[in-house]
Amino acid sequence: MTRIEALNFLELSEKATAFEIKQRLLEKMDYYENLCRNAPSDFLRKLNTRHVEKVKTIQQEFPDWDPRKPELSVEFPEDEMDKALKEAEVAAGLLTTPVIISSKDKRSFIKKEKFPDPPGWLIMHMEDRPSKSFALSVGNNYIGRKADPLQNPFIVIDDDSFISKVHAVVYVEQDDQLSFYIMDDALSNGGRESRNGTFVNGNPSRILHRTALHEEDTIQVGHTKLVLKVNKSSIQHIVQEVKKSKFVHTIVLGKP
Numbered sequence: 001m002t003r004i005e006a007l008n009f010l011e012l013s014e015k016a017t018a019f020e021i022k023q024r025l026l027e028k029m030d031y032y033e034n035l036c037r038n039a040p041s042d043f044l045r046k047l048n049t050r051h052v053e054k055v056k057t058i059q060q061e062f063p064d065w066d067p068r069k070p071e072l073s074v075e076f077p078e079d080e081m082d083k084a085l086k087e088a089e090v091a092a093g094l095l096t097t098p099v100i101i102s103s104k105d106k107r108s109f110i111k112k113e114k115f116p117d118p119p120g121w122l123i124m125h126m127e128d129r130p131s132k133s134f135a136l137s138v139g140n141n142y143i144g145r146k147a148d149p150l151q152n153p154f155i156v157i158d159d160d161s162f163i164s165k166v167h168a169v170v171y172v173e174q175d176d177q178l179s180f181y182i183m184d185d186a187l188s189n190g191g192r193e194s195r196n197g198t199f200v201n202g203n204p205s206r207i208l209h210r211t212a213l214h215e216e217d218t219i220q221v222g223h224t225k226l227v228l229k230v231n232k233s234s235i236q237h238i239v240q241e242v243k244k245s246k247f248v249h250t251i252v253l254g255k256p
Contacts, residue, residue: 162222180213202249218248
C-alpha cells in the first residue's frame with residue numbers, strides 16, 4: 001500500500017500532520033471494530049473485518065504513524081508564519097489544532113474543531129431486548145427492515161414487523177456544530193407518511209415534518225426505541241449510560 005492509498009483510506013489530505021494521521025488511525029480502528037461487533041449480517045461483518053485489517057496493515061507499513069507513540073506538537077512550515085504555534089490536544093474525543101490566520105497577521109490564532117468519527121450513535125434501549133449500537137454518519141442515515149443498496153448507510157432492524165422496509169431517515173449535519181434531525185422516509189421523498197409512523201420521546205403524535213433531535217432523545221420506529229447519543233466518550237461507556245437511563249413510554253401500535 002502506498003502512502004497516498006493509505007491517506008485516501010483514512011480520508012486525509014497529503015498535508016495531514018503525523019499527529020492527525022495517528023489520531024485518525026485510532027479513530028478508524030475503534031470505529032471498524034465496533035461495526036464488526038454490531039454487524040447485522042455476515043457480509044457487513046466480513047466487510048468491516050477487512051477494514052480493520054487494512055488499518056493494521058497501514059500501522060505496519062508506516063511505523064512512523066504508530067498511534068501509540070505520543071506527538072506533543074504540530075509542525076507548521078516556517079515560510080507560512082513568523083512564529084510557530086504548536087498545540088495539540090485530545091479532549092472528550094475531539095481534536096483541536098491551531099490554524100494560522102495569516103503569516104503576516106500578528107493577531108492570535110483560532111482553533112478549528114474537528115468532530116469525532118462517528119459523530120453520534122443510536123442505542124437500542126428496550127425493556128425486552130438487549131442493547132445494540134448503530135453508528136451514525138454525516139449526511140443521511142436510513143432506518144428500516146431491509147437494506148436498500150441505493151440508500152447508504154443503512155441501519156437494519158429486521159426483527160420488528162411494524163417497521164417498514166425503509167422507515168425513517170436521521171440526518172447529521174456538520175457545520176460550526178453537529179446537528180441531528182429525523183424525518184419519516186416517505187415524507188422525505190415527497191410521499192405520504194409510513195404505515196406505522198415515527199415517534200420522538202413517547203409523544204403519541206407521529207412526526208409529520210423534519211424534526212430536530214437532541215442528546216438522549218428517544219426515537220420509536222415500529223416497536224423499537226433508539227436513543228440518540230453524541231460521540232463524547234467510548235462506545236462502551238455510552239452504552240452503559242443508556243442502560244442505566246429510564247425507558248421512554250412505548251407508543252402502542254395497531255396491526256403491522
